Amino acid sequence: MNSKFNFTDFLKSSTSLLMLISFLKFLLLLLFADNYGLFRDEYYYIECSKNLSWGFVDQQPFAALMLAISRAIFGESIFGIRLFAYLAGSVTVFVSGIIARELGGKTFAQALTALCVVFSGVVLGTSGYYSMNAYDILFASLLFYILIKLINSDNKKLWFLIGILFGIGLQNKLTFLFLAFGLFVGLLLTNNRRYLKSVELWIGAVLAGLIIFPNFVWQLVLKFPTLEFMRNAAMYKNQPMSIIEFTLNSLLELNPGFAPFIFIAIYFLSLNKHGKKFAIIGWIFLSVFLVFVFNNGKPYYMGVLYPVMLAAGVCGLEILINKFSHVWLKPAVFILMIPSFIFVTPFAIPVLELNAFLKFQDFTGIKPESGERSELGVLPQFYADRFGWKEMAKEVAEVYSSLPEEEKSKAVIYGQNYGEAGAIDYYADELGLPKAISGHNNYWIWSYPDNFDGSVLIVVGSTMEDNLEFFEEVELAAHHFNKYGMPYENVDIFICRKLKVPVEELWKRVKFYI
Numbered sequence: 001m002n003s004k005f006n007f008t009d010f011l012k013s014s015t016s017l018l019m020l021i022s023f024l025k026f027l028l029l030l031l032f033a034d035n036y037g038l039f040r041d042e043y044y045y046i047e048c049s050k051n052l053s054w055g056f057v058d059q060q061p062f063a064a065l066m067l068a069i070s071r072a073i074f075g076e077s078i079f080g081i082r083l084f085a086y087l088a089g090s091v092t093v094f095v096s097g098i099i100a101r102e103l104g105g106k107t108f109a110q111a112l113t114a115l116c117v118v119f120s121g122v123v124l125g126t127s128g129y130y131s132m133n134a135y136d137i138l139f140a141s142l143l144f145y146i147l148i149k150l151i152n153s154d155n156k157k158l159w160f161l162i163g164i165l166f167g168i169g170l171q172n173k174l175t176f177l178f179l180a181f182g183l184f185v186g187l188l189l190t191n192n193r194r195y196l197k198s199v200e201l202w203i204g205a206v207l208a209g210l211i212i213f214p215n216f217v218w219q220l221v222l223k224f225p226t227l228e229f230m231r232n233a234a235m236y237k238n239q240p241m242s243i244i245e246f247t248l249n250s251l252l253e254l255n256p257g258f259a260p261f262i263f264i265a266i267y268f269l270s271l272n273k274h275g276k277k278f279a280i281i282g283w284i285f286l287s288v289f290l291v292f293v294f295n296n297g298k299p300y301y302m303g304v305l306y307p308v309m310l311a312a313g314v315c316g317l318e319i320l321i322n323k324f325s326h327v328w329l330k331p332a333v334f335i336l337m338i339p340s341f342i343f344v345t346p347f348a349i350p351v352l353e354l355n356a357f358l359k360f361q362d363f364t365g366i367k368p369e370s371g372e373r374s375e376l377g378v379l380p381q382f383y384a385d386r387f388g389w390k391e392m393a394k395e396v397a398e399v400y401s402s403l404p405e406e407e408k409s410k411a412v413i414y415g416q417n418y419g420e421a422g423a424i425d426y427y428a429d430e431l432g433l434p435k436a437i438s439g440h441n442n443y444w445i446w447s448y449p450d451n452f453d454g455s456v457l458i459v460v461g462s463t464m465e466d467n468l469e470f471f472e473e474v475e476l477a478a479h480h481f482n483k484y485g486m487p488y489e490n491v492d493i494f495i496c497r498k499l500k501v502p503v504e505e506l507w508k509r510v511k512f513y514i
Contacts, residue, residue: 014107018097021114026090028118028349029128033078033086035350039129040385042081043422046071048442055218057225057441057513062172063132076426081130088134089127093117095141096307102148104274105315108330112337113311116261119341120310122253122303125348125382132173133303139169140179140304147183148278148308151192156200163204167211174226175304178291182284190280222445225513229441232514234296239369243293249369250289250299254306257340261313268316275316281308350383354484357383375487388482388489389423392460396424397431399458399477399493412452416461417512418443419489424460439510448507454499461491470506472498 010016048056049067056064066084074080097114105113117123126133143165150158169176187193195201219226241249251259268275269282285305292301321329346352346360347368358378361367368380377384396413403411413436415421421438428435437448458477459467467474478493499506 014097014101014110017107017111018094018114021097021111021118022090022093025093025118025124025127026086029082029086029089030079032128032349032351033082036354036383036386038078038081038386038389038426039131039382040389040419040422042130043389043426044418044441045130046076046081047418047422047425047446051442051446053218054214055222055226057229057445059132060171060173060215062168063130063135066135067130082128085127085130085134088138089123092123092127092134092138092141092307095138095145096311099141099145099148099308100311100315102145102152103278103311103315105311105318109311109314109318112317112333113307113314115334115337115341116255116258116310116314117307119255119337119344119348120258120303120306121255121344121348122300123306124345126300126303128349133300136169136173136175137303137307139165139172140175141307143169143179144281144308147280151278151280156195156198159195159198159200159204160207161204163207164211166204166208170208170212171215174230175301178288178301179284179304181291182287183280185287186280186283189283192280225445229513237514238296238298240296241293241299246293246297246299250302252366252368253299253302255340255344257337257343258310258313261310261317263313264316264320265309265313268312268319272316272319274319275312278312281312285309347380347382350386377483377485377487379484381486384484384486385419388480388485389419390427391482392420392480392489392491393424393427393431393433395478395480396458396460396493397427397433399495400433402477403456403495407456410451410453411456411458412437412449413458414438414460415443416440416459416491420460420491439507439512441513444507444511444513448503452503454503454506455497457496457499459494459496462494463492464494467494467496470500471496472500 045064045067048059048064049071052061052064052068054061067081070080070084074083093114096117097110100110100113103109123137126137143162146158146161146165150156150162166176166180169179187196251262254262266282269279270276288305289302291297317333318330321327343364346357347366350357352360367376368382369376374381379387400408400411400413411434413421413424413434415424415436415438417440418438421436421440421443424433424436427433435449437443437446437452454471457471460480464474464476473496475495475497476492477495479491480493481490
């Protein structure tokens with residue numbers, strides 16, 4: 001006998017509530033989409049989406065492919081560029097709620113988990129602009145949901161789905177290598193080790209390998225550029241942190257008001273009679289945390305673990321509230337969470353006008369770190385890297401326009417990093433500029449145009465001394481300054497003429513994977 005769908009019952013269900021909370025996050029992202037402009041990396045990702053490949057120096061191919069699809073459908077407006085990130089972030093909210101449900105949480109736990117994920121700084125922030133990170137957190141959340149479902153049902157065929165998710169996740173970002181390590185440790189240290197003898201698990205591993213294989217071939221052919229990138233980033237770019245510094249910064253990335261949920265999650269997964277069934281999650285969390293700490297990872301990398309840990313923490317809280325019959329605490333918890341929701345939001349997405357944000361930042365006394373060794377300006381890097389790009393491109397256009405006509409046909413523009421090159425490329429048609437080149441990451445692989453003979457090069461950044469090493473004539477043509485951008489993006493713009501060395505040698509020397 002077929003049961004009929006009852007719309008009224010659906011509206012009263014926790015599923016509809018989770019869908020509503022997810023939709024509210026989407027609206028929140030959409031409402032403030034135009035504030036502050038495109039982020040540095042977005043300019044670069046746009047170029048990656050125009051040069052699709054099975055791999056990139058600093059990212060896997062999935063995000064570039066999705067951006068190419070989004071651009072083809074919706075164009076290159078901020079909405080068109082960011083829509084899929086907004087959707088991924090919103091779906092993550094829904095998945096976090098059903099993770100709580102699968103952990104045994106009732107409507108209270110599901111709704112509170114979803115709200116906490118909405119206002120988790122790193123989850124909210126990374127879904128507010130386009131990058132692979134929004135997909136990374138979504139895929140990790142789906143992975144944990146299926147893993148928990150497998151534990152509850154003992155349906156070994158779910159290893160096939162887990163394997164497919166690992167493959168897709170690895171085609172998006174290599175974070176899934178660390179999750180794979182954590183999963184292996186968790187299997188070894190819990191009674192779930194029996195699954196290591198399961199044929200389905202190893203078939204899932206093969207499926208993951210088949211999905212990631214084209215990227216492996218790409219890496220092999222190009223001598224593993226991503227490994228070089230990761231090594232350089234850990235050694236020269238990422239800020240070294242002690243375990244205490246990493247912990248504090250990762251909790252700041254999460255939302256300081258949510259720290260109790262992480263500790264309750266540890267209790268729930270290790271001591272609670274019901275929660276110990278899912279102890280593997282705690283071991284994954286601990287393993288991945290230690291890998292990031294001792295490999296100089298950035299605190300925001302922990303974002304892939306926060307939805308499931310928040311779900312575990314809130315479920316643990318629900319059990320404690322029910323155990324002591326303090327039902328009145330449930331609405332009280334929602335009310336107590338409101339200040340933390342309000343506190344973190346301006347740091348995650350640009351809900352405040354710029355001057356208002358600066359006042360808010362001064363009022364709180366908090367200035368989020370970038371996790372890198374670069375000097376910060378008046379804004380945290382997350383926002384600073386959204387300012388000054390079009391102005392820089394316009395200044396480059398003025399320098400280009402000043403060239404004699406016979407030089408314009410030969411002139412090439414060089415950006416010291418992919419942000420500068422990407423911004424020039426984004427505004428190139430509007431400003432009448434040739435496409436930019438750079439030695440930074442995948443720009444180096446894309447190389448230089450066939451007509452570049454070294455006779456005229458407009459260089460954004462660098463110094464007079466560095467440029468004179470390669471060119472006979474170097475002219476300081478302009479200076480770009482933006483008080484809201486990163487200090488290292490206040491740069492000189494040079495016109496360089498008469499290359500001293502062969503173009504091929506120059507290109508070998510400017511390679512810069514970091």
